Structures are given as C-alpha cells and as structure tokens.
Amino acid sequence: MPRNLTTSSQRPGLDNPVVIETAETGHSASAGPLGAEELVLADRVARRLHAELSDLINALPTEARNATGLARHLGIDRTTCQRAVFVASRPYPGPELLTRVPGVRALAQLGDAAARAKPAAPADAVAAFAAAVTQFEHLIARCGGSLTRLIRRINATPSSTAVGSVSEGATGDGGAGSRRRLFEAAADLTGRSSQCWVAVYLYRPAPGSSGELELIRANGLIGHLARQDAVPLVFHNFSSKPHGEAAAAADVPGHIHALTSSHADGTPDAVIRPFTSFPLPLVSSSQPNEFLVQAIDENPSAEGRPVDLMFGTRTLIPHPALQTPPVEEAWALVNFPCRHLLFDVYLHRDLARRCIPSLDAHLWRPDFAQNIADRWQTRFASSPTLQLLGSGTRNAASPAWARHAELTAWLFDAARLTSSEFVGYRCSVEFPIWRAGYCVSFDFSPGDADAPHG
Known part of the structure; x- marks a missing residue:
C-alpha cells in the first residue's frame, strides 16, 4: 500500500525511500507547543524567510555564496554567515527553520551589509529580505515574546504535526x-x-x-x-x-x-x-x-x-x-x-x-x-x-x-x-x-x- 511522506531532512534510500522527520530534543517544560493557527503562521513566515534569504545570497557574486566568502564580502561575523548559508542552501525543512537561522538583529545586519557591499545585492532583493525579517520579528512578538521562547515552542510542537493538516476550513472536513x-x-x-x-x-x-x-x-x-x-x-x-x-x-x-x-x-x-x-x-x-x-x-x-x-x-x-x-x-x-x-x-x-x-x-x-x-x-x-x-x-x-x-x-x-x-x-x-x-x-x-x- 502507498505510504505517506512528510517534509524531511533525510534523503530517501534505494530500497526504502521514505523520509522521516525528526524532532529536536531538549524541549522546555515551560513552553507549550504552537497552536494550529500559530503553526500555519510560523510556516508561512519561515517559507518566506527561506526564499528571500536564498534570493539575497544568490544575488551576490559566486565567491560570496559560501560562509567564508560571504563573511569576507559583507565584512560581518562568520558564524552569522555560516548559519545563513547553511539554511539558504538546504531544502525548506518546515517551521523549525526558525530555530536554525541567525537572530533578527544579525539578519538585519546581513541585509544592511549586502546593500552596502561592492558589488551590492540588488535593491529589490534587499528590500524583500528586509520585509521577511520584519515578519519574523512580528512572529516572535506574537508567538514567543523572545526568540528563545519561540524556539522552545517550536521544539515542543510534535514533528508529526503536518502543517498542511492544521487548517481545515470552516467545515472542519479538510476543505x-x-x-x-x-x-x-x-x-x-x-x-x-x-x-x-x-x-x-x-x-x-x-x-x-x-x-x-x-x-x-x-x-x-x-x-x-x-x-x-x-x-x-x-x-x-x-x-x-x-x-x-x-x-x-x-x-x-x-x-x-x-x-x-x-x-x-x-x-x-x-x-x-x-x-x-x-x-x-x-x-x-x-x-x-x-x-x-x-x-x-x-x-x-x-x-x-x-x-x-x-x-x-x-x-x-x-x-x-x-x-x-x-x-x-x-x-x-x-x-x-x-x-x-x-x-x-x-x-x-x-x-x-x-x-x-x-x-x-x-x-x-x-x-x-x-x-x-x-x-x-x-x-x-x-x-x-x-x-x-x-x-x-x-x-x-x-x-x-x-x-x-x-x-x-x-x-x-x-x-x-x-x-x-x-x-x-x-x-x-x-x-x-x-x-x-x-x-x-x-x-x-x-x-x-x-x-x-x-
């Protein structure tokens, strides 16, 4: 019988190509999981941030698209660049992407540096990335109050919860x-x-x-x-x-x-x-x-x-x-x-x-x-x-x-x-x-x- 696949971070093998999504460990007992509407919102924000970050990095010279080259080109911290390049160069993993990206301030600095670099990233790519970072900031305020608490709530959300299944429409029948x-x-x-x-x-x-x-x-x-x-x-x-x-x-x-x-x-x-x-x-x-x-x-x-x-x-x-x-x-x-x-x-x-x-x-x-x-x-x-x-x-x-x-x-x-x-x-x-x-x-x-x- 056919089996269901979920978003994954593991590649399918030859004999058993089912991909299994794993949950982060170290959940905080004081942070409850995201609710259904919050999870949909987090997914939307994470998808946009992933897309705009990828666009921004790909708009820079080829030699600036790895962690070391990006840090050198933008003149910012290499750890920030390493995390940004890693996230942008991988498939979208789900809302847990927000647990892996740099913080709002570091992302804003990255965007500002990309606008000032020589050669600079295109203005439209910088603006789109800045808007995505702003949405990330709004999500933190709404669902966590701080990035640390938002991460704990995402980590406390069962990985088996498929984002596509939490919004069923007004009829409650999956639409x-x-x-x-x-x-x-x-x-x-x-x-x-x-x-x-x-x-x-x-x-x-x-x-x-x-x-x-x-x-x-x-x-x-x-x-x-x-x-x-x-x-x-x-x-x-x-x-x-x-x-x-x-x-x-x-x-x-x-x-x-x-x-x-x-x-x-x-x-x-x-x-x-x-x-x-x-x-x-x-x-x-x-x-x-x-x-x-x-x-x-x-x-x-x-x-x-x-x-x-x-x-x-x-x-x-x-x-x-x-x-x-x-x-x-x-x-x-x-x-x-x-x-x-x-x-x-x-x-x-x-x-x-x-x-x-x-x-x-x-x-x-x-x-x-x-x-x-x-x-x-x-x-x-x-x-x-x-x-x-x-x-x-x-x-x-x-x-x-x-x-x-x-x-x-x-x-x-x-x-x-x-x-x-x-x-x-x-x-x-x-x-x-x-x-x-x-x-x-x-x-x-x-x-x-x-x-x-x-």
Missing part, C-alpha cells in the same frame, strides 16, 4: 466541502467537468548525457463532459525554459515532442490511442515558451457523452542538480474542474536516492515557471499529503480510475523502461481546487556533511 462546491460552480460556469485528471511522469537520466534528464509523461482527462457552449479545451504542460532560438531544435532541452513521433504539432500523434475515446480529437500544439499548449477540438459526435482524452509527450530537461536552485518541479495545473486528481511521478532510483520530495498546492499564476523562490506567495496553507508508491508499479492501481495501473504499465513499455528501477510518488486529491497548481518537487541540494556546529 473537501468547499472544494466540492467550487467544483460544482466551476463546472456550471465553464460548461466542462471531468471524472478524473490523470498524469504519470517518468524521470530518468538522459542516455549519453550526464547533464540532462529525460521526462516522459502521459496526461489527460477521464470521463470528460462538455456542453455545446463550453469554453475551449486547452492543456498547458510545463517544460524547462527554452534556451533562446535553439529551443526549436528537436534535441535541445525544453523542447517537447509527442511520445510516438518526432513532432508534437497538430497531428493525432500526441494522442495515446488505447486510452482515448474514438473518434479521436484534433490536437493543435505549440510551445511559445516554457509551456506546451495543446488545444483540443473534440469530435462533434461526442457531444453530450463522457469521453476520455490521453496524451503522451517526452522531453529533455537540464539535470536539476546542476541548476540554481537545484530543484525539479512537476506540476498538475487544474485548468478545468474535476472530481479527482491522480498525479504520479516516478524517478529512476539513481535520481530518487539523491533528492528530497515534497508536495504543495498553489494559486495559479501565469509565471509559475519563472521564480521558484516566490512560491511562498501562492502556497495554500493546507496541502495534500505526498504518498510513496515504492519501487515498480505494484501500487499503481487507484479507485479513482480503473485503468490507471494499465496506463502506467503501458507508459513504461512505450518508453522501453524497466519499472522496477523506478520509485513512485503520488498526489491524489478528491475535488482538487479549480485553477490551482499541484506541485511535486524534488530538491537535489547537497547533503548536510558541512552543517554548522555549536
């Missing part, structure tokens, strides 16, 4: 009632709805290239219904941002192809026929930027009855471990209302052992692919739980769609890949939020061997 009502309203407004939004992503090292990965995916809608006056049906799929004019070339990272041919333009080749209703739709595709845009013209004979639409693509992307930040994001954009989201991502085991997975839900915005550091601005406080499927496809079946295991096996066969060499993760949501993006991310940051001590 399911609100999401159902949104689905019903959106279906009425758009004239479209689906029984299930389905996607299966496969990541593997690109043959013959240590600097690239190959992404193979199937995605589509099951039991899709449309009225005659429905809005147009258009899919948006992310790719890595194209590299200038060369992105149109077939072998350049970021260019997306149909799974069964060398092109993804205006032909049924992008359609996975065994999982698409007949007669087949007409697919018009374009890739003006980091998106593959697929406009679907359904066959008129399908009007008034549910149809299945499934598409297959493949692309090369830069290896995330070589990017800044070293993160790969797999997105499910819920453009049209659906009753269920079933989103699986499989990593080759050589990749799975090197990264930390996580799952968030975000408000949709057109520049999703532009700046990972801005994710704190759009993240929903309540996010679904990432499930571990384990090695191979033995847990691929789902009650949300009877043919999901069959599709997964078909995709591995079409790609000529051995499923037992892959580790699977799942995002499964009943009544996913319309116009939201569900993001499964994999952080390839270096290990913690150089963690600060003391």
